[in-house]
Amino acid sequence: MKDLVSNQLVKYLEDRGVEHVFGLCGHTVIAFLAAMSKSKKIKFVNVRHEQIAAHAADGYARITGKASVVLSHLGPGLTNAATGVANAALDSIPMVVIAGDVPTHYFGKHPHQEVNMHADGSQWEIYRPFVKRAWRVDRPDLFPEIIEKAFALAESGRPGPVLVDVPMDIFSQEVDVALFERVRHNAKTIYKPSLDDELAARIVKTLADAKNPVIHVGGGIVLADSAKELKEFVDHMGIPVSHSLMGKGALPDNHPLTLGMTGFWGTKFINDQCKKADCILGLGTSFKEADCSSWYPEYTFSFPPTKLIHIDIDPSEIGRNYPVEIGVVADLKQALTVLNRVAKKLFPEPRQNKALEQEIAAYKKEFKAANRELEESNAFPMTPQRILADVRAVLPQDAIITTDVGWNKNGVGQQFPVYEPGSILTPGGLATMGFGSPAALGAKVAAPDKVVVSLIGDGGFGQNPAVLATAAIENIGAIFIIFNNNAFGTIAGLEKAHYNTTFATIFERCGEPYSPDYAAIAKAYGVEGIRIEKAEEFKPALEKAVKDNKPCVIDVRMQNNPVPTAGHWNIMDIYSPGKKVHHVSTN
Missing domain, CATH: 3.40.50.970 (Thiamin diphosphate (ThDP)-binding fold, Pyr/PP domains)
Incomplete structure (x- = not known):
């Protein structure tokens, strides 16, 4: 049995649980829009500029925790959306961009709105510097496998956007429905790496032996849905938490061990607490420039002498900006689950630091008082x-x-x-x-x-x-x-x-x-x-x-x-x- 690619794509998105698509029309994508108009499960959120579509899809994905979908026309549509897609990429937000392109039989002839100054049929390369991967669909029978790979890659490992570039004639061609049926059997959730009890014990003991340990968290905590596990670990180990801008809220600001944001816009108290730490556990953070005072050791972080334990899903982040004593590639939810279990085994009673909690409370009270007149x-x-x-x-x-x-x-x-x-x-x-x-x-x-x-x-x-x-x-x-x-x-x-x-x-x-x-x-x-x-x-x-x-x-x-x-x-x-x-x- 055969059906149009556009119809099967809509059915695929419905089966995957996609409820909203953000985008803008264009002559290269109206076959897909026409197919979507018949859907009772997918709502098309129509915008007036592709950058709006990409940013809206970004916000949507941050709340749902699933890959959002952006629909874009070729050429100026794709370039208009680029800023929003790049923003999502640098913040590790899962997104699948489906873009129309010129017909396959017109590659290189410079038809209406084709971008081909340096290579024919190369529109998809515009996104190469910032997406996890970009595909161009050259044949309708390849589409099912590509769209399945696209969602899997967007949501797995370190999340991020991907591009599926579709020549407009592909949307209107027929495909064997069995090819879409085949990918529907593929697992839609991919399990992520954790850490073993032996390594967890080493990390917990290192933190417990430290005189002034600090946990520094980034946006990876929220992306991994591991805030609950973080709080459990902090409450049991009694370690204060600083955060990057992206990590704000990972531990509530009214928690007694929340220090606050570090770096250029951090306060002296928070930066000093990090600078004097003898051991820091970095969780889901890239240690970016603004969060680290441009990596100047006299302001925020000083590695060494401070020892760094760094856990992140992306191996390229381990040791990127600071040398690590222990580097771990793992999903933070999985890793913190193990750390909590091991910590409670090694230290059955919660470790408390009331003096530090009082110091943090006094600092917050003083900071609030200093702002009261302005507030x-x-x-x-x-x-x-x-x-x-x-x-x-x-x-x-x-x-x-x-x-x-x-x-x-x-x-x-x-x-x-x-x-x-x-x-x-x-x-x-x-x-x-x-x-x-x-x-x-x-x-x-x-x-x-x-x-x-x-x-x-x-x-x-x-x-x-x-x-x-x-x-x-x-x-x-x-x-x-x-x-x-x-x-x-x-x-x-x-x-x-x-x-x-x-x-x-x-x-x-x-x-x-x-x-x-x-x-x-x-x-x-x-x-x-x-x-x-x-x-x-x-x-x-x-x-x-x-x-x-x-x-x-x-x-x-x-x-x-x-x-x-x-x-x-x-x-x-x-x-x-x-x-x-x-x-x-x-x-």
């Missing part, structure tokens, strides 16, 4: 600290937050308490401006019963305002809070501090601060739009938006004061050698 300020434009404090006061603990870049990302990492693992979605590796609002769309689609709020600057929101069209049409009840400082604020503060100018970083018209009326723009899209005129209006507006559970834009003017930085970033040495200046306020 309670009635100044307008509002202080960013007041905005974050009001957001935290209004939202339920399990609300999902998406950030963008700038104050909303760095300030949230440093000052905004997160209580539920996986409830904060942030663009870590690529730090992509414009991520926050479409990611909130995807998160809300994945978790419609949760409150979803995007914290995003006016620069970031201005990248993809067409996100509101999808929010309106699909009635996706995400809330978009725009931190509006009429600038690319973080870069403005850098340029002002080092070069005494804010050239090309401040939004002005005729010499005056300028910003579009985003509340009016929201209304034009058919979405609720609120422009805050004084600080006291913000909290009630957010409370109403949460209650309404409809798409809503809250545009709030904010002071452009930098996030405090106690760590270091090498770019400062490049800008101003021998000086200790970081950022300054541009207000």
Whole structure:
């Protein structure tokens, strides 16, 4: 029996449990769209720009823990989506991109929108630098095997995006249904490596013998769904936990042994705790530059003399940035399960460190007190600290937050308490401006019963305002809070501090601060739009938006004061050698 590839692809996705596909139409993919229109199980989330599709699919995958699906047209469609796919790649988010291509019989003839300046039929190579693998489907009989491999690779090992490039004539060709039936028998869950009891005992004893051990966690904890196992290990061993930006929330911020975020935007107390550690257990972290103060040993981590035990699913991360004493390639959920069992066998009674817990509690109290005046300020434009404090006061603990870049990302990492693992979605590796609002769309689609709020600057929101069209049409009840400082604020503060100018970083018209009326723009899209005129209006507006559970834009003017930085970033040495200046306020 034979059927069209497009029909069988839809059936394959249905059988795999795919419920949403994010994308945009184009002449190369309408055969697939026509087939999807008949599906009762798959919802197509239509967007106005492919970058929105990729970021939304990214947010969706972070919440579901499964590979999301992006549909893209060839040429400009594929390049438009590239930034969002690369962002997912650098944050290890599973994603299958299905892209249309020119007909196979026209490779190299430069038909409409073909990219072939250096090789014929080579569109798929655009994604080679950042996807786990890219396939071009040259024959319909190869399609079933390729799409099965694509999902398996996206979700296995270190997760990430893959590309399946499909010449448009392949969608419309017939394929033997038996080939799709064959791959349906393939296991859809692949078991991941663990560690043995002997190695676990060595790790536990090394930590127990250390004078000042620290556990440093990254986003890999959330990706591996191992936050519960992490907390169990921390509670039993009594070891404090620092985290990267991507690791925020892996252990709740109100846990007595949570130190906080390290590196450039980390505080001196947190960085000092890591620097003086004699042994650090790194879990699911790449020890990236911003989290490690550009790897300068005098600021955050000092390996050696500190000994490093590093566990990660990706062998290329072990020893990449710091030498390791014990390196382990393992799934974190499996590894922590073994570590917990062995730790309880070696130490039947929980190991407690009340003195350290009290020290951490005192630090958190002091930090909160130092921010209190800013958090309670009635100044307008509002202080960013007041905005974050009001957001935290209004939202339920399990609300999902998406950030963008700038104050909303760095300030949230440093000052905004997160209580539920996986409830904060942030663009870590690529730090992509414009991520926050479409990611909130995807998160809300994945978790419609949760409150979803995007914290995003006016620069970031201005990248993809067409996100509101999808929010309106699909009635996706995400809330978009725009931190509006009429600038690319973080870069403005850098340029002002080092070069005494804010050239090309401040939004002005005729010499005056300028910003579009985003509340009016929201209304034009058919979405609720609120422009805050004084600080006291913000909290009630957010409370109403949460209650309404409809798409809503809250545009709030904010002071452009930098996030405090106690760590270091090498770019400062490049800008101003021998000086200790970081950022300054541009207000």
